[in-house]
Amino acid sequence: MSSTFLNLIKTRRTHYGLSKVSTVPDAKLRSIVEEAVKYTPSPFNMQAGRAIVVTGNRSDSLWEKIVKPGHLKTLGEDEASIKVYTQKISEYAAGYGTILFFEDQAIVNAMSAKIVAFASEFPVWSENATGMLQSNVWTALALEGMGASLQHYTAYSPEVSANVLKEFDLPTTWKCTAMMPFGVPTGEPGNPSRPKTFIPVEERVKVFFE
Ligand SMILES: Cc1cc2nc3c(=O)[nH]c(=O)nc-3n(C[C@H](O)[C@H](O)[C@H](O)COP(=O)(O)O)c2cc1C
Numbered sequence: 001m002s003s004t005f006l007n008l009i010k011t012r013r014t015h016y017g018l019s020k021v022s023t024v025p026d027a028k029l030r031s032i033v034e035e036a037v038k039y040t041p042s043p044f045n046m047q048a049g050r051a052i053v054v055t056g057n058r059s060d061s062l063w064e065k066i067v068k069p070g071h072l073k074t075l076g077e078d079e080a081s082i083k084v085y086t087q088k089i090s091e092y093a094a095g096y097g098t099i100l101f102f103e104d105q106a107i108v109n110a111m112s113a114k115i116v117a118f119a120s121e122f123p124v125w126s127e128n129a130t131g132m133l134q135s136n137v138w139t140a141l142a143l144e145g146m147g148a149s150l151q152h153y154t155a156y157s158p159e160v161s162a163n164v165l166k167e168f169d170l171p172t173t174w175k176c177t178a179m180m181p182f183g184v185p186t187g188e189p190g191n192p193s194r195p196k197t198f199i200p201v202e203e204r205v206k207v208f209f210e
Contacts, residue, residue, distance in 0.1 A: 012139040013189030013196075015147025016088075018095035021184040022055075023145040029053055032140045033099060040133040043125035044115070048107040049133045052168055055097035063093035063181070066167060067153045070160035092151060096183035099137055099148075100164065103130050106173035130177040138180065147185030150178050 022029065033051050042049060054062060068089045075081045092098070103126045112119040134150060141148050154161040154176040164176055190196050 008143060009139055012135075012142040013147070014149045014191075015185040015187075015189050016091050016149055016191070017186035018091065018147055018181060018183035019186050020094065020096050022096045023184060026055065028144075029055075029097070032144070033137055036133055036136040036140060040129065040136050042129040043122065044111060046107050046111050046122075046126075048104045048111075048126055049129055050102040050104055050174055051133070051137070052100040052102070052170075053097065054100070054168075059095065059098045059181070060093045062098055062164070062167065062179075063089050066163045067092075067160055067179075070157045070163060071153050073159065074157050089153075092149070092179075092181035094183070095148075095181040096146075097181075099180040099182065100168075100176055101130050101134055101137075101178045101180070102170070102174040102176050103127070104171070104173050105175050106171070127177065134178055134180065141180075141182050145184060146182050147189065148180050148182035150180055152178055154179070 024032075030053060033053050037049055037051050040049060068086065071085055071089065072082055075085065108122050108126045112122045115122075138148050138150065154164055161176055164170075165172060165174060
């Protein structure tokens with residue numbers, strides 16, 4: 001049983017080249033994200049994880065009209081970076097859609113206030129939980145034949161962050177933790193100039209069987 005699961009998680013990779021094609025109907029996309037949000041664990045079952053699924057023109061304009069102008073402003077006069085990020089962000093816009101992940105800070109803060117002994121841990125655990133959710137959604141999409149990548153442009157720019165909330169009329173307590181552009185991949189995963197390698201796993205896992 002577990003080997004089946006482990007083989008399935010190997011199918012998840014980073015795909016930058018995306019097309020405007022989805023392998024699944026929108027209703028299925030919605031249920032993938034709903035199921036992942038519902039069943040991914042959270043600290044003290046606080047359920048602060050939130051997600052938005054956006055497709056078509058809404059996804060394009062999220063990247064082209066919110067992320068791109070906001071991010072380019074953070075680059076100043078650095079022409080080389082402007083060129084690189086203009087290209088990168090257009091690649092994300094070329095996908096079928098985007099899933100945005102959030103953690104509701106109203107819940108995180110309420111938990112910190114309620115369980116004072118762990119007050120400083122809740123923000124950390126919240127980040128752990130959103131990572132678990134992202135991984136579950138990413139893997140589920142991969143199993144449907146869809147490529148995706150994980151992006152963090154809201155972290156670099158308060159303007160992008162604020163405009164994302166405004167675009168979808170979201171509470172200001174929702175902190176965006178990642179954006180995942182997705183679609184049927186147009187090519188191989190990863191960055192061809194940096195093939196994925198693995199550190200020997202023995203250096204990373206120690207066992208003490210008795
Ligand atoms: C927490 C986390 C943050 C990441 N942030 C980014 C990112 O901002 N931009 C990006 O292109 N990839 C990002 N990645 C993707 C990693 O670079 C990628 O997963 C890693 O190189 C392994 O490649 P793989 O996804 O093909 O297995 C992130 C991955 C994780 C787990």
